[in-house]
Amino acid sequence: MIFFNISAFFFSYFCVTAVYVIFMPKILQMVGYSALQIGIVFAMAPLMRFLVPFLFLKYIQLNRTIFYIALSVICLSAFSFYATIEHFYLFLLPNLALGSALGLILPYIETYAMEHLGKERFGKSRLYGSIGFMLIGIVLARNLDTYSVGLHYFFFWVLATILFGYLTTKDEQNSVHVSQKTNTFELTKVRYLWISIFFMQISFGAFYNFFTIYETAHGISLEMVSYLWAFGVICEIVFFYFQGPLLRGNLLRLIKFATFFASLRWLLLFLFPDFLLISFLSQSLHALTFALHHTAVLSLLYSVYHNKKLAGQFYYGFSFGLGGFVGAMLAGYFYGPNLYAYAATMAMISFLVLLKQKPIVPVQNS
Numbered sequence: 001m002i003f004f005n006i007s008a009f010f011f012s013y014f015c016v017t018a019v020y021v022i023f024m025p026k027i028l029q030m031v032g033y034s035a036l037q038i039g040i041v042f043a044m045a046p047l048m049r050f051l052v053p054f055l056f057l058k059y060i061q062l063n064r065t066i067f068y069i070a071l072s073v074i075c076l077s078a079f080s081f082y083a084t085i086e087h088f089y090l091f092l093l094p095n096l097a098l099g100s101a102l103g104l105i106l107p108y109i110e111t112y113a114m115e116h117l118g119k120e121r122f123g124k125s126r127l128y129g130s131i132g133f134m135l136i137g138i139v140l141a142r143n144l145d146t147y148s149v150g151l152h153y154f155f156f157w158v159l160a161t162i163l164f165g166y167l168t169t170k171d172e173q174n175s176v177h178v179s180q181k182t183n184t185f186e187l188t189k190v191r192y193l194w195i196s197i198f199f200m201q202i203s204f205g206a207f208y209n210f211f212t213i214y215e216t217a218h219g220i221s222l223e224m225v226s227y228l229w230a231f232g233v234i235c236e237i238v239f240f241y242f243q244g245p246l247l248r249g250n251l252l253r254l255i256k257f258a259t260f261f262a263s264l265r266w267l268l269l270f271l272f273p274d275f276l277l278i279s280f281l282s283q284s285l286h287a288l289t290f291a292l293h294h295t296a297v298l299s300l301l302y303s304v305y306h307n308k309k310l311a312g313q314f315y316y317g318f319s320f321g322l323g324g325f326v327g328a329m330l331a332g333y334f335y336g337p338n339l340y341a342y343a344a345t346m347a348m349i350s351f352l353v354l355l356k357q358k359p360i361v362p363v364q365n366s
Contacts, residue, residue, distance in 0.1 A: 002116055002117070002168070003117065003121070003125060005164055005167045005168040006109065006112070006113050006116075006117065006125050006168055007125045007128040008128070008164040008167075009109055009161065009164040009165055009167075009168050010109075010125060010126055010128045010129030010132070011128045011129060011131060011132035011164075012132065012157050012160035012161040012163075012164050013105070013106065013109075013129060013132075013161045014129035014130065014132045014133040015132040015133065015135070015136045015153075015157035015160070015161075016074075016154060016157045016158055016161055017129075017133060018132065018133040018134075018136035018137050018140075018229075019136060019140065019150060019153050019154040019157065020154065021208050021209075022136075022137050022140075022212055022226070022229055023140055023141075023144060023150050023212070024042075024150065024154075025038050025042070025209055025210065025212055025213055026144070026212050026213065026216075026222070027085075027144075027147040027150045027151075028041060028085075029213065030146075030147050031085060031086060031147055033088065035210075035213075035332050035335045036332045036333070037088055037332075038209065038210075038332060039209060039328050039329055039330075039331055039332015039333065039335070040092070040328075040329065040332065041088075041091060041092065041095055042095075042205075042208075042209045042324075042328040042332075043324075043325045043326075043328040043329045043332075044092050044095035044096045044098075044099055044325075045095050045096070045098050045099030045102060045324070046099060046320055046321050046322065046323070046324025046325035046327075046328060047096075047099060047321070047322075047325040048096050048097075048098075048099030048100040048103060048321070049099050049100075049102060049103035049316055049317055049320055049321030049322075049324065049325075050103075050317045050318065050321030050322035050325060051317075051321075052099075052100050052103040052104065052313070052317065052321075053103065053310065053313035053314045053316075053317040053321075054317075056310060056313060062104060062107070062108055062309045062310070062313065064169055066104060067104060067105065067108045067165070067169060068166070070100075070101040070102075070104040070105050070108075071101070071105065071161070071162045071165050071166070072162075073097050073098075073100065073101035074098055074101045074102065074105070074158055074161070074162070075158055075159070075162055076094075076097070077094040077095070077097045077098040077101065078094075078098075078154055078155045078158040079155065080093070080094035080097075081094055081151050081154065081155075082148075082151055082155075085147065085151070099321075102316075103313065103316055103317060103321060104313070105161075105165065106312075106316060107309060107312030107313045107315070107316055108169075108309060108312075109165065109168065109169075110122075110126075110298065110312055111302075111308050111309045111312050112168065112169065113125055113126070114298070114302060114308070115308070122295070123240040123241065123243050123244060123247075123291075123295055124240065124241055124244075126240055126295075127236075127237045127240035127241055130233045130236045130237040130240060130291075131233075131237060132157075133229075133233050134229070134230040134233035134234060134237070136153065136157070137226045137229040137230050137233070138226050138227070138230050140153055140226075141222055141223050141225070141226030142223065142226075144222070187314065189304060189305075190300075190301075190304055190357065190360055192353055192354060192356045192357035193252075193255075193297075193300070193301075193354065193357050193360070194314075194318050195353045196255070196259065196350045196351070196353045196354040196357070197297060197315065197318050197319045197323065197350075198318050198319065198322055198323045198326075198350075199323070199346050199347070199349045199350035199353060200259055200262060200293070200319065200323065200346075200347060200350040201318075201319040201320060201322075201323025201324055201327055202323050202326050202327040202330065202346045202350075203262060203263075203266060203327065203343045203344070203346035203347040203350065204262075204323075204324075204327060204343075205323075205324065205326070205327020205328045205329075205330060205331040205343070206266065206327070206331045206334075206339050206340055206342065206343035207266075207343070208324070208327075208328075209327075209328050209331050209332070210331050210332075210335055210339060211225075211228075211229075212225050212229075213335075214269075214273070214335075214339060214340075215228065215273075215279065218273045218274040219274055220274070220276060220279070224276070228279055228280065228283050229283075231280055231283050231284070232283035232284070232286035233286070235283065235284045235285075235286055235287040235291075236286050236287050236290055236291040238287065239287035239288070239291040239292060240291050240295070243291065243292060243295060246292070247295065247296065247299055251296045251299055251300040251303075251360075252300065252354075252357065252359065252360055254292060254293075254296040255293060255296050255297055255300065255354065256351065256354050256355070257288070257292075258288045258289055258292045258293035258296065259289075259293065259347060259350050259351040259354055260348075260351045261285050261288045261289055262285075262288075262289040262293070262347040262350070262351075263344045263345075263347035263348040263350075263351060264285070264344075265282050265285040265286075265289055265344075265347075266282075266340045266341075266343035266344035266347055267340070267341070267344040268281060268282045269282050269340040269343075270338070270339070270340035270341040270343075270344060273337075273340075297315060297319075298312065298315060300360060301315055303360075304360060327346075330342070331343075
């Protein structure tokens with residue numbers, strides 16, 4: 001039952017993510033937002049994801065009560081989208097609140113999943129999130145006649161996320177792996193890994209915020225773009241299912257491998273923006289640049305820090321948070337023919353920084 005509830009949570013959560021990432025930029029474009037305004041909107045949630053973990057460094061503990069508060073906040077934020085989306089400055093507010101809550105929800109559940117399922121079964125549960133992401137990408141592309149349709153999808157799956165978040169954690173006891181000494185958390189322990197994670201996510205700003213707009217601007221239909229998203233997720237799902245044996249090896253080496261291929265992925269989109277087969281090839285690399293990178297980084301950080309929930313929070317804070325914030329802002333600024341040349345450069349910086357990281361010795365759980 002634990003496996004089902006966690007998997008259902010991932011499915012629902014990433015349905016929410018799919019609406020937000022794939023279609024919200026297009027929805028905002030339909031409303032009349034400029035590329036720069038879209039970049040600013042999508043910088044709000046990542047900014048809060050970065051800032052929130054610092055509150056938990058010394059003052060607050062991420063527990064079940066905080067988790068339930070975060071679920072309530074995403075519900076209120078999603079509901080507020082209806083009233084604020086046509087007003088740029090007002091729309092920033094629920095996005096700020098959404099980012100604050102998301103910075104707590106996924107690290108909490110992923111840590112719970114790692115502890116109860118193990119890192120190999122974790123991938124098999126997490127792939128249901130990829131399935132949800134893919135299905136919404138296909139279904140909503142055929143039904144997005146007005147922006148309100150997108151908001152309905154978003155709100156429905158937020159409610160489902162809340163339901164399965166509750167069912168997953170309602171009987172949870174205190175985690176045996178979470179140290180109370182949160183003030184001993186040292187970011188400098190693997191400083192180059194943190195810097196690499198940051199630049200890696202900056203490069204993804206061009207993808208998460210502007211891939212749909214970029215591809216449709218080069219003559220690819222919205223429905224075909226949804227298939228591109230789906231294909232990338234299929235590759236991700238397959239990799240999540242079979243990646244278990246790889247994670248027994250050198251995790252740092254796997255992260256370097258995935259980061260290098262991210263630069264190649266964005267370079268392909270820059271050189272061949274209207275070549276559909278190349279776009280599919282680029283999307284196939286999502287298996288390495290997201291699925292492998294994500295699980296390898298989480299597994300490595302969980303092996304380095306005793307406080308695994310805080311490690312997860314800072315991972316999302318530095319990657320999808322600070323990296324997502326800077327990535328969204330810069331992607332909005334650089335949007336145009338050279339967008340993915342800039343993204344490839346950021347990914348290459350991420351790879352080069354990672355070369356300076358010394359071998360990492362895991363700690364023993366206390």
